[in-house]
Amino acid sequence: TLTLQLDQPGVRVSPSLYGLMTEEINHSYDGGLYAELIQNRIFKDNPKIPVHWNLIQEGEAQGSISLDHKQEINKALTVCLRVDIENCGNQIGISNDGYWGIPVKPYTTYKGSFYAKSSGSGNKTVTVGIESADGKTVYASAKVSGVSDKWQEYHFTFTTPAGIQPTADTKFVILAHEKGSYWFNLVSLFPPTYDNTPNGNRADIMKMLSAMKPAFLRFPGGNYLEGDMFSSRFEWEKTIGNIAGRPGHMSPWGYRSTDGMGLLEFLEWCEDLKMQPVLAVFAGYTLNRDHLDSGAFLKPFVDDALNEIQYVTGDVTTKWGAERAKDGHPQPFPLNYVEIGNEDGFDLSGSYAQRYLQFYDAIKAKYPHLHIISTVGGKDPLGRRVPAPSRDLNIVDEHYYRSAFQMEENASQFDSYSRNGPKVFVGEWATREGSPTTNMNAALGDAAWMTGMERNSDLVIMASYAPLFVNVNPGGMEWRSDLIGYNALTSYGSPSYYAQTMFSNNLGNKVVPITGDNIPRQLQKLSAKDSVAGVQPKRIPALFYVATRDTSSGMIYLKMVNTLGTPQKVMIDFAGKTRIIPTGEAIVLYANHPEETNSINNPDNIVPHSMIIKGISRKFTHIFPAYSITVLRIKTK
Numbered sequence: 001t002l003t004l005q006l007d008q009p010g011v012r013v014s015p016s017l018y019g020l021m022t023e024e025i026n027h028s029y030d031g032g033l034y035a036e037l038i039q040n041r042i043f044k045d046n047p048k049i050p051v052h053w054n055l056i057q058e059g060e061a062q063g064s065i066s067l068d069h070k071q072e073i074n075k076a077l078t079v080c081l082r083v084d085i086e087n088c089g090n091q092i093g094i095s096n097d098g099y100w101g102i103p104v105k106p107y108t109t110y111k112g113s114f115y116a117k118s119s120g121s122g123n124k125t126v127t128v129g130i131e132s133a134d135g136k137t138v139y140a141s142a143k144v145s146g147v148s149d150k151w152q153e154y155h156f157t158f159t160t161p162a163g164i165q166p167t168a169d170t171k172f173v174i175l176a177h178e179k180g181s182y183w184f185n186l187v188s189l190f191p192p193t194y195d196n197t198p199n200g201n202r203a204d205i206m207k208m209l210s211a212m213k214p215a216f217l218r219f220p221g222g223n224y225l226e227g228d229m230f231s232s233r234f235e236w237e238k239t240i241g242n243i244a245g246r247p248g249h250m251s252p253w254g255y256r257s258t259d260g261m262g263l264l265e266f267l268e269w270c271e272d273l274k275m276q277p278v279l280a281v282f283a284g285y286t287l288n289r290d291h292l293d294s295g296a297f298l299k300p301f302v303d304d305a306l307n308e309i310q311y312v313t314g315d316v317t318t319k320w321g322a323e324r325a326k327d328g329h330p331q332p333f334p335l336n337y338v339e340i341g342n343e344d345g346f347d348l349s350g351s352y353a354q355r356y357l358q359f360y361d362a363i364k365a366k367y368p369h370l371h372i373i374s375t376v377g378g379k380d381p382l383g384r385r386v387p388a389p390s391r392d393l394n395i396v397d398e399h400y401y402r403s404a405f406q407m408e409e410n411a412s413q414f415d416s417y418s419r420n421g422p423k424v425f426v427g428e429w430a431t432r433e434g435s436p437t438t439n440m441n442a443a444l445g446d447a448a449w450m451t452g453m454e455r456n457s458d459l460v461i462m463a464s465y466a467p468l469f470v471n472v473n474p475g476g477m478e479w480r481s482d483l484i485g486y487n488a489l490t491s492y493g494s495p496s497y498y499a500q501t502m503f504s505n506n507l508g509n510k511v512v513p514i515t516g517d518n519i520p521r522q523l524q525k526l527s528a529k530d531s532v533a534g535v536q537p538k539r540i541p542a543l544f545y546v547a548t549r550d551t552s553s554g555m556i557y558l559k560m561v562n563t564l565g566t567p568q569k570v571m572i573d574f575a576g577k578t579r580i581i582p583t584g585e586a587i588v589l590y591a592n593h594p595e596e597t598n599s600i601n602n603p604d605n606i607v608p609h610s611m612i613i614k615g616i617s618r619k620f621t622h623i624f625p626a627y628s629i630t631v632l633r634i635k636t637k
């Protein structure tokens with residue numbers, strides 16, 4: 001039996017509880033959300049060879065391609081592609097294989113551009129287009145003329161015909177028609193983007209994020225904020241302005257980032273989905289465990305963070321606010337939260353306590369309204385013990401990557417946290433089961449964990465799952481078990497994605513206290529190694545639940561997670577005088593087996609089902625299916 005104590009006040013639910021965390025990992029932006037289709041567009045992905053670019057030669061054609069480091073356009077565009085053509089034969093040119101193909105869809109207009117110049121005095125014409133990978137089918141093309149011996153930027157558009165089959169077995173081509181030498185740089189191609197924003201995002205992925213109703217976006221990392229070395233940290237100034245001025249940088253996840261998704265694009269992403277930014281600033285510590293001592297050495301980085309905050313929030317009379325206006329966004333962005341670093345518990349030198357305070361004091365002096373988040377000082381799941389800041393510890397970021405059983409075992413951990421300490425931001429969490437995206441068992445672990453965060457959301461003010469994205473092509477993933485998967489053509493949600501969508505779309509403003517009797521229990525499944533070692537399996541609850549109510553509409557949201565392989569009949573009892581409306585709704589996510597999942601080829605295997613339920617009263621029974629997550633929407637008066 002569950003008794004929902006409608007006669008008790010219940011704590012306030014944080015209005016920012018469910019949000020997003022993002023960084024460049026698993027081709028999250030390049031080859032993911034950021035809609036650019038050309039891979040290695042400024043030829044810096046490999047210093048020796050033009051990776052992802054090939055020479056096309058047909059018939060008697062003869063030519064070669066190479067990187068040319070001597071034709072600098074500006075400080076960002078320092079390497080270009082040189083194409084030398086001796087004989088045009090039947091066809092000659094260059095191709096780019098995109099991010100695992102260039103997506104071709106019927107009746108779609110693509111916009112592209114490149115910098116080019118050619119040898120000799122006459123103007124030359126080239127043909128751009130998308131072809132099948134074998135070159136036999138041309139899906140769309142356009143002519144670009146006037147390529148002279150001076151660097152110039154050229155723009156083009158082309159449209160695919162209606163009635164073609166979507167495919168990514170394709171390439172982008174630039175074909176030449178005269179012999180000589182050609183140089184290309186910043187070759188870019190975009191499909192239609194979300195809201196038709198230039199340099200924008202993929203519409204399908206934005207739609208999936210929007211359905212999650214996220215309250216905030218934590219960016220730009222994660223490890224991506226810190227970088228492996230100081231030189232590869234996220235340097236926000238190098239990510240703003242025209243993309244022709246962005247050199248890109250090496251990410252800690254093994255590939256170069258174009259920085260096409262730069263600081264302004266992160267902020268516009270927030271604006272598009274009505275999320276508030278949670279801005280993480282580089283705090284003088286990198287992944288190779290280098291750190292700067294606080295004081296004079298750290299000061300330039302503190303100043304840099306202040307400038308970054310000014311870029312986000314300053315009006316056009318400020319230096320960086322004016323820069324933002326120049327970049328196309330005169331209106332300042334709202335900002336309430338700034339996080340100092342990322343996972344600085346790994347900094348075993350213990351320098352964080354001082355570094356945090358130097359940032360804290362400088363930021364608060366200029367922006368007293370900002371809430372500052374510490375990455376040290378909360379419960380540390382990895383058991384590291386580095387000194388926490390000695391004062392002004394108001395919000396701590398805790399990260400949890402666990403198995404489903406561990407999530408379920410710890411679903412009540414926040415129940416016992418002190419209410420006199422700092423608030424908790426669970427800035428990264430996930431049940432890591434299933435690959436590339438998580439399976440139903442992970443969704444059950446996630447949902448059990450979310451019941452605990454939601455019940456304690458007077459304390460846990462914000463929570464964001466990580467990683468958010470994965471490109472499911474071979475080589476696209478660096479971190480297994482992710483929330484949303486995609487290839488060049490389509491995207492899909494894991495069962496965990498749907499669990500989160502159900503939780504964030506069904507949230508009241510007050511927690512309803514619940515007492516539970518006779519809750520069935522589950523037995524831990526031990527690994528072969530643990531069994532041999534004689535480890536005793538733990539027994540923990542098998543049902544997890546939380547309820548919130550919307551005090552203005554009277555709607556009650558009861559969430560129930562059944563981790564067992566059998567349906568569970570539960571008596572639901574309402575204490576108090578509130579009138580219960582007999583007809584409600586159940587939204588259910590379930591699977592026949594906990595390892596069932598969704599995939600790029602089977603995206604809708606596990607999706608929420610909604611049904612009307614009747615006969616709800618002060619005391620009624622409901623059957624929760626095996627391996628299921630249920631939201632009961634119960635109306636009251």
Ligand code: AHR
Nearest residue numbers: 222223224342343466467
């Ligand atoms: O989410 C993947 C990584 O996990 C993040 O970059 C880092 O903060 C954490 O260790």
